[in-house]
Amino acid sequence: MSTRDTIPIGTRKSVLAIAQTVQVQSALEKLNPTKTFPLLKMSTTGDNIQGQPLSSIGTTAVFTRELETALENKECHLLVHSLKDVPTQIKPGFVIGAMMKREEPNDVIVMRPGEFKELKDFGVGDVIGTSSVRRASQIRRLCPGVSVKDVRGNLNTRLAKLDAPDSPYTCLLLAAAGLQRLNFDDRITTKLLPNMMLHAVGQGSIGIECRSDDTEILELIKPLDHLPTRLRCEAERSVMRILEGGCSVPIGVWTEFVPKSNADGSENVDTLHLKALVSSLDGAEIAEAEATAEVNGSVELAVELGRTVATQLLERGADKILEKVLKDRHESLAPTGTGEEKTTKGWDV
Numbered sequence: 340m341s342t343r344d345t346i347p348i349g350t351r352k353s354v355l356a357i358a359q360t361v362q363v364q365s366a367l368e369k370l371n372p373t374k375t376f377p378l379l380k381m382s383t384t385g386d387n388i389q390g391q392p393l394s395s396i397g398t399t400a401v402f403t404r405e406l407e408t409a410l411e412n413k414e415c416h417l418l419v420h421s422l423k424d425v426p427t428q429i430k431p432g433f434v435i436g437a438m439m440k441r442e443e444p445n446d447v448i449v450m451r452p453g454e455f456k457e458l459k460d461f462g463v464g465d466v467i468g469t470s471s472v473r474r475a476s477q478i479r480r481l482c483p484g485v486s487v488k489d490v491r492g493n494l495n496t497r498l499a500k501l502d503a504p505d506s507p508y509t510c511l512l513l514a515a516a517g518l519q520r521l522n523f524d525d526r527i528t529t530k531l532l533p534n535m536m537l538h539a540v541g542q543g544s545i546g547i548e549c550r551s552d553d554t555e556i557l558e559l560i561k562p563l564d565h566l567p568t569r570l571r572c573e574a575e576r577s578v579m580r581i582l583e584g585g586c587s588v589p590i591g592v593w594t595e596f597v598p599k600s601n602a603d604g605s606e607n608v609d610t611l612h613l614k615a616l617v618s619s620l621d622g623a624e625i626a627e628a629e630a631t632a633e634v635n636g637s638v639e640l641a642v643e644l645g646r647t648v649a650t651q652l653l654e655r656g657a658d659k660i661l662e663k664v665l666k667d668r669h670e671s672l673a674p675t676g677t678g679e680e681k682t683t684k685g686w687d688v
């Protein structure tokens with residue numbers, strides 16, 4: 340294929356998606372000053388159903404399907420995604436050619452400007468805004484007595500709902516990375532550490548997808564692939580791939596490289612630690628597992644570490660917990676009464 344000078348990048352239209360895509364666009368322009376990278380902005384099913392809780396309409400790929408069609412038709416040659424929104428089973432013919440250096444993967448508590456409350460003081464009467472079953476189940480375990488209420492829409496919409504005078508929410512749970520990318524760092528009230536909450540698979544990294552036979556684009560985006568991020572996220576995605584069997588399931592993870600005592604300054608990619616959990620919606624039942632492996636910079640070994648942890652989780656009852664979570668999710672198709680009901684069955688990551 341002849342080399343291309345104009346390379347459209349496909350993206351969703353949300354402010355976060357655009358901010359992420361502009362970041363990739365700038366990096367590519369810098370590396371390839373003779374080429375241009377116009378944005379092709381598209382709506383996805385996930386954007387179009389924002390008014391309702393994401394329920395069991397098969398939300399895997401809701402944020403990526405329309406984009407992949409454009410990529411397939413060569414209307415664009417790469418796609419920029421929040422990695423956590425990318426299904427672990429990529430459609431045949433497509434590949435994540437780069438995983439960009441991860442921002443803080445943590446989830447955070449966001450309260451109204453000027454308000455503050457210690458985590459230990461959260462309890463009965465507090466209403467936590469989130470549509471993520473992963474966040475909901477973990478916050479219930481962390482702060483017994485709180486109730487959880489669905490909150491949908493893009494980041495700005497969610498913050499506006501929290502700040503509204505008639506807001507029902509005490510706080511929101513959000514990803515630090517999304518807030519930081521939109522310069523809302525000052526809205527972060529409390530960062531949740533891994534002993535409090537495990538984040539979503541791939542959270543905080545940007546994934547760049549392209550056609551797997553498009554060697555020109557693969558070469559072009561290769562410099563944007565960050566090996567430590569790639570290894571961590573491949574391990575995390577491997578856990579999810581084994582547990583989900585095709586549908587999204589609520590899994591929390593944490594990965595870190597074990598620092599070397601004689602570090603020479605370069606980032607260590609030798610010894611990777613992975614922790615993961617699967618929790619029931621009410622946070623009462625939980626399966627946890629962790630392992631450390633010498634991955635020595637190898638994606639295959641990182642994927643293997645993910646498999647080890649997934650196997651442990653299954654041995655510890657993750658399959659039973661997931662079966663029940665998925666069953667509840669199916670039942671949530673029927674309209675339910677209270678906001679609390681909807682919340683637990685909403686489907687976000």
Ligand SMILES: NCc1[nH]cc(CCC(=O)O)c1CC(=O)O
Nearest residue numbers: 421423513514516517542543544
């Ligand atoms: N589900 C929406 C979504 N997809 C990616 C991010 C944040 C950025 C990231 O995780 O990289 C968010 C918002 C949130 O979860 O608060």
